[in-house]
Amino acid sequence: PVSGLRLLAGLTLMDTEVSGTSGGSNDGNRAIGVPTFQFNAGADWDVPGIAGAAINARMLRTGGQYVDAANTLSIPAWNRFDLGARYTFNVAQKDVTLRANVENLMNKDYWESAYGGYLTQGEPRTLKLSGTIDF
Numbered sequence: 001p002v003s004g005l006r007l008l009a010g011l012t013l014m015d016t017e018v019s020g021t022s023g024g025s026n027d028g029n030r031a032i033g034v035p036t037f038q039f040n041a042g043a044d045w046d047v048p049g050i051a052g053a054a055i056n057a058r059m060l061r062t063g064g065q066y067v068d069a070a071n072t073l074s075i076p077a078w079n080r081f082d083l084g085a086r087y088t089f090n091v092a093q094k095d096v097t098l099r100a101n102v103e104n105l106m107n108k109d110y111w112e113s114a115y116g117g118y119l120t121q122g123e124p125r126t127l128k129l130s131g132t133i134d135f
Contacts, residue, residue: 004046004054012038021069029071033115036063052088057081067114075119078110095134102127 016031030036042058060080067073084101107125114120 002045004048006044007042008044009041010039014038018069026069026071029069030066032067032069033065033113035065035077038062050087054086056084056086058084062112065114067119075111075114078108078112078122080108080110080122081105091133097132097134099130099132100127101130 014034014036016034018029018031019027021027021029039061040058042056044054044056047053047055058081060082062078064074064077067075080103082101082103083105084099086097086099088095088097090096103126104123105125108122109124110122112120112122
């Protein structure tokens with residue numbers, strides 16, 4: 001084991017099947033906008049020698065999805081990589097945490113989801129800054 005290292009991963013498998021469609025023409029097809037799988041893995045590591053500092057990384061992978069009920073149009077599977085850091089310190093006996101995260105580190109273009117006749121495009125590389133105070 002590595003001191004200060006935390007790992008987390010999750011996997012969801014989805015095998016959807018539509019039934020009771022009008023005239024049965026789409027019975028047995030996969031549901032619109034439901035990926036075949038979703039996988040995520042992440043690591044969070046306390047930086048040695050800097051109390052309260054940590055860096056983290058995350059990878060998301062989502063399977064392909066059908067866009068139409070006939071299952072003739074689909075969007076492909078996609079990956080996204082995120083990277084971040086946080087620093088926690090004490091002010092007036094309250095924990096203050098500052099965070100910086102870069103989502104879609106590789107700035108990849110992708111379709112995130114399909115639902116209700118619409119496609120949602122994944123956001124481009126995005127820097128997010130936040131802070132919290134525990135009280």
